[in-house]
Amino acid sequence: MSMNTRTETGFTHIDPDLYAKAFQLLDPEPTPEPAAPAAAAASTPVFVMPPVHRAGAVEKTLTDALAFLDTHGWAKHRLIHPEGARCSIGALRAAADARNDAYRDAGNLLLDxxxxxxxxxxxxxPSWNDSHSGAQVRSVWEAAIRRAHHMNI
Structure with missing residues (x-):
């Protein structure tokens, strides 16, 4: 009995150039810039920095509210405790300058x-905040911040 090392995959052979052409359509090369003199280009190292992430209004509101909870404490059953701790809504209100779009969108994302x-x-x-532990509430805050970051809002 002879061993057959060839494996039939059932895949149709695809021209690799097809992928290159498709990628070119998806991500065309940028327009070339005028060439710098060779001497200047050789002596000056070029460092390309990735763009700096700037938090959107919703991400900033959520991040500031969680920082407020970390600093002043988290509470249940009251907007603001006498010692300064707040519930989740109280923290959102402290982080947002007003009940603006960022405040509403941050609240909607947190509730979602x-x-x-x-x-x-x-x-x-408030009903969710008052029915869960601090660790559960924090997990939701952190996930909402990540979502706002990825959504770039």
Missing amino acids: EARRQHGKGWESI
Whole structure:
């Protein structure tokens, strides 16, 4: 009995140039810039820095609110405790200068993430906040911040 080392995959052979052409269409080369004199180009190292991420208004509001909770404390059943701790809504209000679009969008994203992690039945941030542990609440805050970051909002 002879061993057959050839394996039939059933894949149709694709011209590799096809991929190169498709990629070229998706990501065309930038327009070339005028060439610098060779002497200057050789003596000056060029460092390309990635673009700096600037947090959008929603990400900043969520991040500032979580920093407020870390600094002043997290609370249940009250917007603001006498010692200064706040619930999640209280922290959002402290982080946002006003009940503006960023405040509303941050609250909606936080509630959406709470529903993702803890079930769709939560009607409001205060009811969810008051029914969960600090670790559970923090997990939702952190996930909401990551989502805002990835959504660039």
